[in-house]
Amino acid sequence: MTEDGPERYDPLAIEPSIAQRWYEQRTYSLRPPAGEPNDEQDVERFYALTMFPYPSGDLHMGHAEIFTIHDALVRHLRMTGRRVLNPIGWDAFGLPAENAARNRGADPKAWTYANIEEQRSTIVRLGYSFDWETVLYTCDPSYYRWTQWLFLELYDAGLAYRREALVNWDPVDQTVLANEQVVDGRGERSGAVVQRVPRTQWFFRITDYADELLEGLDDIDWPERVKNSQRAWIGRSEGAEITFKTAGDGDQPADEILVYTTRPDTIFGATYFVFAPEHPIVTERMEGDEDYAAFLEEVSHRSEIERQSGEGGGKRGYRLPFRVVNPFTNEEIPAFAADYVLMDYGTGAIMAVPVGDQRDFEFARQQGLEIRVIIHPTGPDGELLEELDADTMTEAYTGPGVMVNSGAYDGLPWDEAKERIIADVESKGWGTERVNTRLRDWLVSRQRSWGPPIPIVHCVECGEVPVPLEQLPVELPDDLDFQVQGSPLDQHPTWKHEADCPQCGDPRATRDIDTLDTFVDSSWYFLRYLSPEAEDRAWPPDAANRWLPVDQYTGGVEHAVLHLLYSRFVVKAMRDRGHLRADEPFQALLNQGQVIMDGASMSKSKGNLVVPGEVYDTYGADTLRGTMLFASAPEDDIDWADVSPTGMYKWLSRVWRLTIAEVDGATGAGPAVSEVVATALRRATAEAIVGASQDYDARKYNTAIAKLMTLTNAVLDATRGGESGPPVREALEALLTLLAPVCPFVTDELWQRLGHEGSVHDQSWPVADTSLLVQDEVQMVVQVNGKVRGRITIATDAAQSAVEAAARANEAVAGHLEGEVLKVIVIPNKLVNFVVRD
RNA sequence: GCGAGCGUGGCGGAAACGGCAGACGCGCUGGGUUUAGGUCCCAGUGGGGUUCACACCCCGUGGGGGUUCAAGUCCCCCCGCUCGCACCA
Numbered sequence: 030m031t032e033d034g035p036e037r038y039d040p041l042a043i044e045p046s047i048a049q050r051w052y053e054q055r056t057y058s059l060r061p062p063a064g065e066p067n068d069e070q071d072v073e074r075f076y077a078l079t080m081f082p083y084p085s086g087d088l089h090m091g092h093a094e095i096f097t098i099h100d101a102l103v104r105h106l107r108m109t110g111r112r113v114l115n116p117i118g119w120d121a122f123g124l125p126a127e128n129a130a131r132n133r134g135a136d137p138k139a140w141t142y143a144n145i146e147e148q149r150s151t152i153v154r155l156g157y158s159f160d161w162e163t164v165l166y167t168c169d170p171s172y173y174r175w176t177q178w179l180f181l182e183l184y185d186a187g188l189a190y191r192r193e194a195l196v197n198w199d200p201v202d203q204t205v206l207a208n209e210q211v212v213d214g215r216g217e218r219s220g221a222v223v224q225r226v227p228r229t230q231w232f233f234r235i236t237d238y239a240d241e242l243l244e245g246l247d248d249i250d251w252p253e254r255v256k257n258s259q260r261a262w263i264g265r266s267e268g269a270e271i272t273f274k275t276a277g278d279g280d281q282p283a284d285e286i287l288v289y290t291t292r293p294d295t296i297f298g299a300t301y302f303v304f305a306p307e308h309p310i311v312t313e314r315m316e317g318d319e320d321y322a323a324f325l326e327e328v329s330h331r332s333e334i335e336r337q338s339g340e341g342g343g344k345r346g347y348r349l350p351f352r353v354v355n356p357f358t359n360e361e362i363p364a365f366a367a368d369y370v371l372m373d374y375g376t377g378a379i380m381a382v383p384v385g386d387q388r389d390f391e392f393a394r395q396q397g398l399e400i401r402v403i404i405h406p407t408g409p410d411g412e413l414l415e416e417l418d419a420d421t422m423t424e425a426y427t428g429p430g431v432m433v434n435s436g437a438y439d440g441l442p443w444d445e446a447k448e449r450i451i452a453d454v455e456s457k458g459w460g461t462e463r464v465n466t467r468l469r470d471w472l473v474s475r476q477r478s479w480g481p482p483i484p485i486v487h488c489v490e491c492g493e494v495p496v497p498l499e500q501l502p503v504e505l506p507d508d509l510d511f512q513v514q515g516s517p518l519d520q521h522p523t524w525k526h527e528a529d530c531p532q533c534g535d536p537r538a539t540r541d542i543d544t545l546d547t548f549v550d551s552s553w554y555f556l557r558y559l560s561p562e563a564e565d566r567a568w569p570p571d572a573a574n575r576w577l578p579v580d581q582y583t584g585g586v587e588h589a590v591l592h593l594l595y596s597r598f599v600v601k602a603m604r605d606r607g608h609l610r611a612d613e614p615f616q617a618l619l620n621q622g623q624v625i626m627d628g629a630s631m632s633k634s635k636g637n638l639v640v641p642g643e644v645y646d647t648y649g650a651d652t653l654r655g656t657m658l659f660a661s662a663p664e665d666d667i668d669w670a671d672v673s674p675t676g677m678y679k680w681l682s683r684v685w686r687l688t689i690a691e692v693d694g695a696t697g698a699g700p701a702v703s704e705v706v707a708t709a710l711r712r713a714t715a716e717a718i719v720g721a722s723q724d725y726d727a728r729k730y731n732t733a734i735a736k737l738m739t740l741t742n743a744v745l746d747a748t749r750g751g752e753s754g755p756p757v758r759e760a761l762e763a764l765l766t767l768l769a770p771v772c773p774f775v776t777d778e779l780w781q782r783l784g785h786e787g788s789v790h791d792q793s794w795p796v797a798d799t800s801l802l803v804q805d806e807v808q809m810v811v812q813v814n815g816k817v818r819g820r821i822t823i824a825t826d827a828a829q830s831a832v833e834a835a836a837r838a839n840e841a842v843a844g845h846l847e848g849e850v851l852k853v854i855v856i857p858n859k860l861v862n863f864v865v866r867d
Numbered sequence: 868g869c870g871a872g873c874g875u876g877g878c879g880g881a882a883a884c885g886g887c888a889g890a891c892g893c894g895c896u897g898g899g900u901u902u903a904g905g906u907c908c909c910a911g912u913g914g915g916g917u918u919c920a921c922a923c924c925c926c927g928u929g930g931g932g933g934u935u936c937a938a939g940u941c942c943c944c945c946c947g948c949u950c951g952c953a954c955c956a
Contacts, residue, residue: 037906213953254871254951261870261952268956290956303956344954374955381956387868388954467955589951659892660879671879673893680892682906723883732881735891742891749908810887815937817887841923854936860886864936 038685040649044774048153048650057158059114066114066163066559066572075111076576077103078555078615080584080592081118084144085125088151090624090631090669091585093641097654098621098663098730099583100157104770105725107158108794114576115158116558118165119145122173123547124202124218127479130511137479138507141168151641155650156773158790165561167550172557173481174502175567176550179599180473181484181495182606188234189473191493195307195373196230196472197223203515204476205230207546208469209262209591225329231474231483231543235598239263239466242597251618252664258589264467269293269451270376271460273302275310276352276361284310286353289375289465292385293454294447297435298403299380300393302353302364303346305372311349321347321366328368344369344392355380356459357436357450367392375465383425384417390425404430404443411442471595473546478509478518480544488530488538497531503540518542552595553603555579555614573609582615585623593618619728622666624657631669639669648678651772655681658730658771680738681775684768687744688761688779694753706747707756711801713743714760718797721767730771740764758783766792811836812862813845821861829855836861 051057059066079099082092103115119141126137145166152159165172183189197206201221205228210217235242243263246256268291274283286304290296304311306328315321324347346367353364369388370379383393383400393400400419407430408414417426432438438446454460474483482503484496496503506524509517518524519542530538559572577600593615600614623630626637644653655677660667693699702710717740724733744760762783769776769789780789804825809832811819819841823832832855836842845865852864 257871258951264952264955266955288956292956369954369956371955376956379956386956388956391954465955586950662880665880668879671893673879676893679906686907727883731879732891735881738891745908808887812886812937815886815935820887852936854886856886860937862886862936 036689038682038775040651040681040775041646043778044156044645044649044651045154047774047777048156051156051158052153052161055161057115058160058162059112060160060162066576072112073110074576075106075113075581076555076579077106077113077115078558078579078582079117080582080588081120081551081554082148083120083123083125084141084148086144087147088641090639090641092148093155093653094624094657094667095583095585095621096152096155096157097657098619098728100773101654101658101725101730101770102581102583102728104158104773104790105794107790108766108769108792110793114558115160116163116165117152117157117159117161118163118554118558118561119148119167120547120551120554121145121166121168122480122544122550124477124479127477127511127517130479130509134511137511138168142166154645155641155654158773163558163561165554165557167547167554168479170502170504171562171564173550175557176481176545176553177484177496177501177503178498178567179553179603180481180545180549181498182608183233183602184485184495186602186606188237188602189231190234191229191231193227193229194232194472195225196228198226198228199223202477205472205474207472207548207591209471209594230472232470232472233598235471235595236466236468238598238601239265239468240464241601242468242594245597245601245613249613249616249618251615252586252620255586255589255593255618255620259594262468262590262594266291266465266467268463268465269454269460270463271296271356271380271454273356273378273380274354275364276354278351281314281351283354284314286310286378287376287460288378288380289463290380291465292382292447293450294432294438294443295382295385295403296355296357296380296450297432297438298382298384298401299355299362300383300399300401301362301381303370303379303381303389303392304349304364304366305370305377306347306366306368307372308366308377310378311366314351315349324366344388344395346392346396348396356457363398365392365396373469374467384419384422385425385427387425387427401434403432403434405433406430407442471598473549474541474543475546476516476519476542477544478505478511478516480547481550482518483541483543483545485541486528486530486538487541488533488535490535491530491532491538493541494530494532494538496528500531516542518544548591548595551592552599555596556603556609568608570608573611577609577611578613578616581617581619583619583621586620619663621663622661624667624669626668627670628668644674648674649774651681651775652678655734655772659734660731662731663728680741681772683745684741684761684764685775685779687741687748688765688782690748690751691753691757691761692782692784694748694751694757699751699753701754702747702752702756706752707754710743710747710756710760711798713740714756714763715797715799715801716740717767718763718795719799719802722794722797725770733767734771737764737768763795765789766795807858809836809858810860811839811842812860813842814865815862818842818845825858832861836863 079095103113106113121141126141129135129140130137167173180189197211199206199216199219199221201219202216206216206223211223214222216223243260243265246259268289270287270289273286273288277283306325328345344367346365349364349366351364352361354361381389383390384402385404402417402419405416406414406426406428430443432441432443432446438449451462482505484501484503486494486496488494506521509521511517513520525540525542528538528540529536556568556573559568559576596614600611603609604611629635631638641653652674656672656674657667659677660672717736720736721733740760741764744757748757765776765780766789773790776789806822807825808820808822810817811821819839821835821839823835833853846863848865850863850865854862
C-alpha cells in the first residue's frame with residue numbers, strides 16, 4: 030500500500046460495520062414493533078420470498094447464490110417505490126439435528142440454534158436486506174403450535190386421516206417416507222433402498238385437490254419444467270372402471286372385480302387378467318396356500334430397483350387357480366397375480382390386452398399367452414396402414430387404429446369405439462367413466478422426534494381424539510434420549526402417558542407418538558411471516574388477503590414437486606376453510622442455477638468446497654455478490670472454477686478510485702471536462718440508465734453489470750487528465766444508484782463520500798434524460814448481397830433516396846456495385862442492402 | 868423408452884422485432900509506471916489468406932438441408948450434452 034496516495038478500496042474496513050448497523054437498526058423492517066407488516070392502503074405491495082434455509086451448518090455457496098439474486102431483486106424493487114415484504118426464517122425441524130444427537134450426543138435444539146446463529150451472522154455479513162422483525166423458527170413452540178393447528182384444521186375438514194397402507198420404510202433413517210421423498214427406489218435423504226411395509230399412518234388427502242392442482246398450473250408464472258414435473262407427478266388419465274367377475278365353479282360364489290383401464294376400446298383383446306399380488310380377493314382365495322405365500326414373500330422383497338431394472342427375471346407372475354369372465358365376450362380367461370400390477374394405483378387389477386399394451390405384451394410372451402389382434406393401425410386420415418399379425422409382432426401397438434374382432438364395434442375408429450364402449454358399459458351397469466391420478470395421498474407422519482408432535486390422543490374408549498386448541502402446543506419434552514432403539518418420543522418414560530382423553534377423561538389414553546414431516550412445517554411458513562408473534566391465530570386473514578399470493582418466490586429446483594406441491598395444497602385447503610382467499614401460494618417462481626466446481630457439485634468429500642466466508646474474507650461481500658450475478662443469468666449454473674472474483678474486485682476498486690478522485694477534484698478545483706466530453710459522458714450515463722433498468726426489470730443482472738462497466742469506462746475516458754465536474758459527478762451518482770442492489774456496501778459508502786446525507790438505498794431509481802439519446806447523425810451499414818462492404822454516416826431519419834445516394838457514393842461500396850442493381854433494401858437508421866446480379 | 872431444455876472465441880457469457888456475430892469480463896500477448904513482484908495505465912486478441920503499410924478478401928454460432936434481399940435467431944432432418952419421469956394399466 031502506498032503511504033500517501035489516495036485512499037484505496039478496502040471492503041473489509043467498511044462492510045462489517047455497515048452490515049451490523051443494518052441488522053441492529055432493523056433498517057429493512059416493514060413492521061412497527063410487534064405488529065403486522067406496515068400496510069398503508071395506497072402503496073404497491075410486493076411479497077418477495079426466498080426459500081428459508083435448513084440449519085445443518087453454515088451457509089454454503091448455493092444459499093449465497095439464491096440470496097444474492099433475491100436481494101438484488103428486492104433492493105431494486107424498493108428503489109422503484111414498492112413496499113416489499115422480505116422475511117427470513119429457519120426450517121429448523123428435521124433429521125440432521127436428530128442424527129447429530131444420536132451420533133455426537135448433541136442436544137438437537139442447541140445444535141440447531143447454534144447453526145442458525147452461524148447462518149444468521151453470515152446472512153447479515155453479506156448484506157441481505159431481510160426484515161429481521163419477522164424471523165421465525167419452525168422448531169419453536171410458538172410456530173409449531175400453529176402447525177398442529179393446521180393439522181387439526183385439516184382433520185376437521187376430513188383432509189387428515191389415519192389408515193393402514195403399504196408405505197415406504199427407510200431402514201437407515203428408521204422412518205416412513207412420502208412417495209415424493211423416494212427417488213429411484215431410494216430414500217431421498219439417506220440413499221437407502223426403501224422397503225414396502227404395511228403400517229398405520231397419517232395422510233393428508235391431497236388427492237381431493239388433484240384436478241385443481243393440475244389446472245392451477247396454467248395460471249401461474251413458473252418455469253415450464255417445474256410445471257411439467259408437477260403435471261407428471263399428478264399423472265391424470267382418463268378411462269373407465271369396468272366390473273369383471275370370477276368364473277363360477279360350483280361351490281364358490283363369483284367375486285366382482287373392478288379394473289381401471291384407459292383403453293376400454295381394447296376390451297375384446299383382453300386375453301388374460303392380472304391382480305396385484307396383495308389384492309384382497311387373491312389373498313382371501315389363496316389363504317393357506319403355501320406356494321402362493323412364498324410367491325408373495327418373494328415379490329415383497331424385490332426392491333423397486335430390481336423391479337424396474339428388469340434384473341432378476343423381469344416381471345414375476347403366478348397363475349391363479351381360477352378364471353375371470355370378460356363381460357363383453359363372456360369368455361373365461363386365465364387369471365394371474367403379478368408384480369407389474371400395483372395395488373395402490375387404479376383398482377389393483379387389470380384386464381390384460383397384450384396387443385395394445387407393452388407390459389401385457391411382454392408378460393404374454395413370457396408366459397406363452399394368447400395375443401389377440403383387435404386393432405389395425407391407421408394413418409392420419411383414417412386409412413389402413415397394415416394388418417397386425419399376432420405371431421410376428423414384436424411389440425404392442427399403441428397408436429391409432431380401426432377395430433377388428435370386436436363384435437359390434439368392428440370397423441369403428443378406436444376413439445369412437447372408446448366412447449361407445451364406455452357408454453355401453455354404463456348403460457349395462459358394468460362400470461363408469463373414470464378419471465384417475467398417479468398422485469397418492471401425502472403421508473405426513475414420521476417416527477422421528479425432532480418435529481411437531483401430531484396433536485392426537487388415542488383413547489381406548491373414544492378412539493382417536495384431537496387435542497383441543499387451547500391445549501396446543503403439544504410440546505416436545507426436552508429430555509429425550511436419542512441413544513435408544515426406535516423412536517425417542519415413544520421410548521420416553523412419561524411423555525406419551527401425560528395426556529388424558531380430552532373427550533372422556535380416561536387416564537389410559539396416550540399421545541400419538543409420531544411427528545409431522547418437515548414438509549408440513551414448510552408448507553405454510555409464508556403465511557406465518559405475516560404475523561410471526563401472533564398468539565391467537567396462525568395468521569390474520571386480512572393480511573393474507575392483502576399479501577398473497579407471494580409475488581416472487583426464489584429457490585432451488587429440487588423442490589419442484591415436494592414443497593411446491595404441498596404448499597399449493599395447503600393454501601387451497603385453507604382457502605376452503607375460509608382462512609384466506611388466494612388460490613395459489615406463489616404467483617411467480619424463479620429457480621436459480623447451482624453453484625458447482627469443475628463441473629461437479631461442491632462437497633467436503635470431493636475436496637472442492639468453497640464457502641462464502643473464504644471469498645468475503647478476502648475481497649468482501651460486494652465482490653462475492655457481484656461475482657455471482659455477473660457470472661451468468663440467474664437460472665444458469667455457475668462453475669466456480671470459471672469465475673474470477675479478482676475481476677469484480679478490480680472493477681469495484683476502479684469505481685472507488687474514480688469516485689474518490691471526483692470528490693478530491695471538486696474540492697481541489699482540478700480541470701473541468703470539455704464540452705464535447707461532457708456531452709458524450711451525459712449520453713453514456715443516459716444509455717446506462719436505460720439499459721441497466723431494462724436488464725433489472727428482466728432480472729438479467731449479468732448484462733446490467735456489463736452496462737455499468739461500460740459507463741465506468743466512459744468515466745475513465747473522460748477523466749484521464751484529472752478532470753472533474755458536474756457531468757462526472759452525475760455519471761458516478763447514476764452508476765452508484767444502479768449498482769446499489771448488487772453491491773450495497775461500497776455504493777452506500779461512496780454515496781456518502783459524495784456528500785449525501787441519506788443512504789443510496791433510499792434513493793429512487795434513476796430516470797434517464799432520453800433527449801440525450803437522440804442524435805443528429807447515425808452510422809448505417811451498407812451491404813451488397815448481404816455482405817458488409819462499408820459504412821456511412823448520415824442524418825437521423827434521412828430519406829431513403831438520400832440514404833441510397835450516400836451509400837452508392839461510398840468508395841468501398843462502389844467497387845461492389847458493378848453488376849446490375851436489382852433491388853435496394855433500406856432499414857431506417859440501420860442498414861442498406863443492395864441486391865446485385867453477379 | 869417418453870417429456871423438456873441446451874449446443875456461439877482459450878473461458879464465463881452478449882446479441883427484443885430475422886438486419887454490423889462475439890457486448891462486458893476473465894485469460895493471454897506486447898508496451899508504460901515501479902528497485903522488483905503485485906497493483907495501476909495503454910494497445911492487441913474468432914480462424915485463415917494477403918500486403919512494406921493503410922487497407923482488402925475468404926471462412927465462421929454442433930452437422931446437413933430449406934425459407935429470405937438478409938438466419939445464431941424461423942422451418943425440416945441428424946448428432947451431442949443436461950435435466951425430469953419411468954411397469955401408473
